[in-house]
Structures are given as C-alpha cells and as structure tokens.
Amino acid sequence: MEELSEEVKPEKSSKLVLVFAVFNIILIAGGLTLAYLGSFPPKKIVKEDQLMVQWEEAQKNQDNERHLYSLNPFNANLKGSPRRFVRLSMQLEMLDENSFEEISDLGAEARDTVLKIINEKNANEIRTVKGKLLLKQEIIAAVNIFLEKGIVKNAYFTDFAVQ
Numbered sequence: 691m692e693e694l695s696e697e698v699k700p701e702k703s704s705k706l707v708l709v710f711a712v713f714n715i716i717l718i719a720g721g722l723t724l725a726y727l728g729s730f731p732p733k734k735i736v737k738e739d740q741l742m743v744q745w746e747e748a749q750k751n752q753d754n755e756r757h758l759y760s761l762n763p764f765n766a767n768l769k770g771s772p773r774r775f776v777r778l779s780m781q782l783e784m785l786d787e788n789s790f791e792e793i794s795d796l797g798a799e800a801r802d803t804v805l806k807i808i809n810e811k812n813a814n815e816i817r818t819v820k821g822k823l824l825l826k827q828e829i830i831a832a833v834n835i836f837l838e839k840g841i842v843k844n845a846y847f848t849d850f851a852v853q
Contacts, residue, residue: 744785744841757790758783759800763849766805770812778808779849782833782842789840796836803832813852822847 763779782800784790793800807828808816815821826845833842 741841744839756783757785757787758846759790759793760848761801761804764801764805766808768811768813768816768852769809770814774813775853776808776816777849777851777853778804778847780804780829781846781848782830783844783846785841785843789837789842792837792840793833793842796833799836800833803836804829807832817852822850 758781760781761779763777765775765777768774768776782793784793807825811821811825816825826847829845830842
C-alpha cells in the first residue's frame with residue numbers, strides 16, 4: 691500500500707507544477723501585452739458629428755475673415771532613390787480665430803507632422819496634381835488630429851519644388 695501512495699504524490703506535484711507554469715506564462719503574456727499597448731500614445735477620438743457641429747457654427751458666425759497660418763519654408767527629403775528633396779512653403783487656412791491661436795501654439799508640432807508625411811513620399815507620388823491634392827488632404831487630416839478645438843479648413847502650397 692505504501693508503494694501506491696508514493697506513486698500518486700509525484701502525479702499531484704507534477705500537475706501542480708504544470709498549473710503554476712501555465713499560470714506564469716499567462717501572467718507574462720498579459721504583462722507583455724500591457725507593456726506593448728501602453729507604449730502607444732493615446733489617440734484623440736474626434737467624432738465626425740462634433741466636427742460638423744463646429745463647422746456649421748463657424749459657417750453661421752463667419753465674418754468672411756480668413757485666418758491663414760504660414761509655415762516657414764523648409765526642405766524635406768523624399769523617399770526613394772535617387773535622393774531627392776522638396777522645397778515647400780505652405781499656409782494652413784483655419785476655421786476661426788481660436789483655431790489660429792491653437793495652431794500658433796502648436797507651431798513646431800504642425801511643422802514636424804508635415805515633414806513626417808513628406809518624408810514618406812517619393813518624387814513620383816507628389817509630382818502630379820492628384821498627388822499634390824492627396825498630400826494636402828493628408829496634411830490637413832494629420833494636423834487636425836493635434837488640434838483639440840480648432841479645424842484646418844484647407845492647405846495652400848505657396849512654393850513647391852521637387853529637386
């Protein structure tokens with residue numbers, strides 16, 4: 691009888707070790723998942739209906755004054771080979787005075803966002819009219835993400851040369 695009881699104990703201890711090992715693996719996987727998800731900055735969620743309400747209010751209160759924020763001229767490298775770059779000056783048309791003040795405070799972030807977008811383009815993508823229009827839309831969308839209250843209505847290229 692003693693032999694039977696000794697055989698049962700190793701099975702229980704091996705099951706217990708297996709349970710703890712699975713539990714540890716689950717904890718490690720959960721911790722890694724949390725660390726991975728925590729490494730991303732929180733995204734601002736802007737609902738389209740909120741933007742539409744702001745847009746309609748601004749249209750009602752429109753004083754026909756344009757609020758243009760000028761980005762300083764800059765050069766940006768383009769993706770691909772041979773190495774090319776674009777010389778660019780642009781103005782962002784803001785929805786209202788509050789939007790203009792908010793983008794003025796962001797200054798460097800707006801410029802950095804534009805540079806990141808341009809650096810991901812190659813010369814063939816932005817040489818066409820369609821490519822420039824798509825670039826404008828990407829810039830408007832990216833800058834609007836940074837703004838909490840303001841809205842960029844349009845973007846105007848005042849100087850655009852690919853070399």
